[in-house]
Amino acid sequence: MSLDTLLDAVHQAIASATPLRIRGGDSKAFLGRPTPGTPLDTRGHRGIVSYDPTELVVSVRAGTPLRELNAALAEAGQMLPCEPPDFDGQATVGGMVAAGLAGPRRPWSGAVRDFVLGTRVITGTGKHLRFGGEVMKNVAGYDLSRLLAGSFGSLGLLTEVSLKVLPSPRCSASLTLDLGPAEALRRLTEWGQQALPISGACYHDEVLHLRLEGGEGSVAAARERLGCSAADAQFWVDLREQRLPFFRDPRPLWRLSLPFNVGLLELPGTQLLDWAGAQRWLKSDAEAGQIRAAASALGGHASCFSSGACDTPFQPLAPALLRYHQQLKAQLDPHGIFNPGRLYPEL
Known part of the structure; x- marks a missing residue:
């Protein structure tokens, strides 16, 4: 699917006052309210636009499967630090940004929005605009690109996104420790104030799961200090993808x-x-x-x-915050064609 096809679909929707239900792989269709409108599938608009591993920046079209992007990054020894779920290969890069879901590493690495450097977006007036760019510090004033993260397509149609990436950790270890919830939280609070290379911490069913990532020396030292048992690293993938028995x-x-x-x-x-x-x-x-x-x-x-x-x-919004959301929606999508009601009935 070409960019012109997407633009034509938006122009037709504006002209006919027909709402659009933007979708990629539909891997997160379970999130949010039902959205009326004509489905607009972005998966045909795909591919990595530019990627220079030495610059730690990749630009990719929104319909690109997230799994495809992750594979390209892994070949260069790099990754998306926020560890977003790909839901069995169905998730797209545009859906990743629109939903803003992050994996177990999020508290230590940052959220999806923290790695969005720039976007290209078709607005509700039918214009194709660029926000941000492809460098680490390029935003003067309001950063609209990061605002799109978690907007669930309600503000515009993402066509391209530039993302900051980081080198993959040189060493990783998965550990478990059997203990009660109060003691687990106490230890996590204590460890959070120390220089430990923790990149995952999950507690369920009387077991604390930890992941350590970093250099070989720091991971080995932390593992010896914590005194936990070795565990299967697949746990973190299953947690991220919501495949654990709990789910x-x-x-x-x-x-x-x-x-x-x-x-x-x-x-x-x-x-x-x-x-x-x-x-x-x-x-x-x-x-x-x-x-x-x-x-x-x-x-x-x-x-x-x-x-x-x-x-x-x-979570329902406070009245003042809801007014800000409505004003922003009115500015970027004045005809209300993009995913109406997906976030809240008032949007």
């Missing part, structure tokens, strides 16, 4: 963002702690209001990751 529980899946040192919540269901406790996965039949009240009381928020289980999957 097969038929109850609705909730993602809670909380302060990292908060203990297990008193909610019905089963909990898995990721990101050293800052991200909680919850399998529960509890009402949305009960789950969100528990998260809000601790200064956090909750999103439903099971399609159809909640009318408003994402």
